[in-house]
Amino acid sequence: MQTMPASLLPDTTIINTNARISYVLYLADNALILGHRNSEWCGHGPALEQDIALSNIALDLLGQARHLYQYAAELYNQLNPSAPVTEDHLAYLRDVRDFRNCLLAEQPNGHWGQTVLRQFFFSCWQYYFYQQLQHSNDTQLQAIAIKSLKEVTYHLRWSSEWVIRLGDGTAESKTRMQQAAADLWPYTHELFQPAAFEQEAVSAGYGVTPGSIEKDCLGRIQHIFSEATLSVPVTQPGLHSGGKTGVHTEHLGFILAEMQFLQRAYPGSEW
């Protein structure tokens, strides 16, 4: 019987007790899971041009995730050189409770309007977040932020245009968008609530204070929503949070089951 080499599974204790690795993985998981969701659209978009555009965003997010996982692996391997991991160990061999992505990223695609709105909320957060992260005292994070910001600026513009188009379009599209906003809005709050590893990241000078970008994000959302003739839902931060500490919605388990299938079924193989 073939047994899985012990070195394959990343040691979650090392990750959980190291704020910097946790922080980098939080950002990596966000990008991977949303990129994965967007990639589900490939071949099924409402028009070829949009199919291509969304795949582009998925590819950008996947690229960001890879840079971040590679950096996380580097940090991890410094602490645990005897059983080194790669980007793939971190993406494919951690379970639901170890993923730190925000709940917004893992929400199902739904219809095109839900997907573009999810992208808009996320890109809006990423845009202000990476602007701040450019001033990180961690040179790797700084470099990733600078590179990603160019891409995210485009994602934000693209998704803003779609929110406006669909909000302002027809009565049907407006109704659909207002409903999508109501469904997704509760998941936005958690992005601005600090997890313990974020607080450590801020005090050490390499992280962004989550609450510090909330006002800018909200302002941008209000501006785009008003152009879209949509109203911004009003909800209090509630129980739609927990992603950063690995308490997810039920959706993530299915994403991982699909995404990690080959790595889990054929452990230790090269692909």
Add this chain to the structure above:
Amino acid sequence: METVEITCPDQVFLDKLDRELKIEPKDWMPEPYRQTLIRQISQHAHSEIVGMLPEGNWITRAPSLKRKAILLAKVQDEAGHGLYLYAAAETLGISREKMYQQLHNGKAKYSSIFNYPTLSWADIGAIGWLVDGAAIMNQVPLCRNSYGPYARAMVRICKEESFHQRQGFEILLTLSRGTPQQRAMAQDAVNRWWWPSMMMFGPPDASSPHTQQSMRWKIKRFTNDELRQKFVDICAEQATILGFSLPDPLLKWNATTGHFDFGPINWDEFNQVINGNGPCNKERLDARRKAWDDGEWVREAAEAHAAKQKTKAAAA
């Protein structure tokens, strides 16, 4: 007495073909030439976008981040190919919407290869190697076809297809060096994709009635059988490098002809698949129709918004 030279448009057209000049959208062309091109280019465009489905299947299950990125970029390339080709067909006076309609109601065909299922990760390798490989074989000569917009689209497409073929080969090569399970997975994929790939060149010359006309019009440069033979010769060699066998007991080097001999193709299966009875015909068409129907409110909203913007701009 003076002789008046009357040049009829048909002569100008044929003369251009003979001199290897391109026919452009505004040029006069015989109606059957136009119809043949519309049929062929739209069929080609449909194949690109239906072809996204069997491989798109594996984007969410790709085994590494790198493979995921490569596969997503590849399937996205195919969407781009569809776009170039629909645009080329539109220059002949048919709209993209009309072409979609013909695809959705079953009037237009697409390559029968995409009606087979992708069952394992190795299928992504086999498709890249064999299906993109066969596509290149068919498409490289099309870069020199007589209709300008089609030829130019094909030049862009062929560049990307050769990447796809190399990526597929590389997936299989990695699997061939992997575990016994991975090697078995890859051999199984090659076994399943070989014959359908051979059918991609179309019926044998003897039963391909349009070939002569298409060659006269310089849309086609080689016959189906010529291209198929080229494909077999290349794949037989590459299979050896990969260490996989091709599922044809009659495949054998023939020193006299300087080519590989190969066994008979099951044309009955080909006709079945073409006529809608392939393993995935229904799934593929359903997926395309669903994407189109689900996108209707989106396209309507986008149009409505654009119209409002226009009115606003006019009023300003």
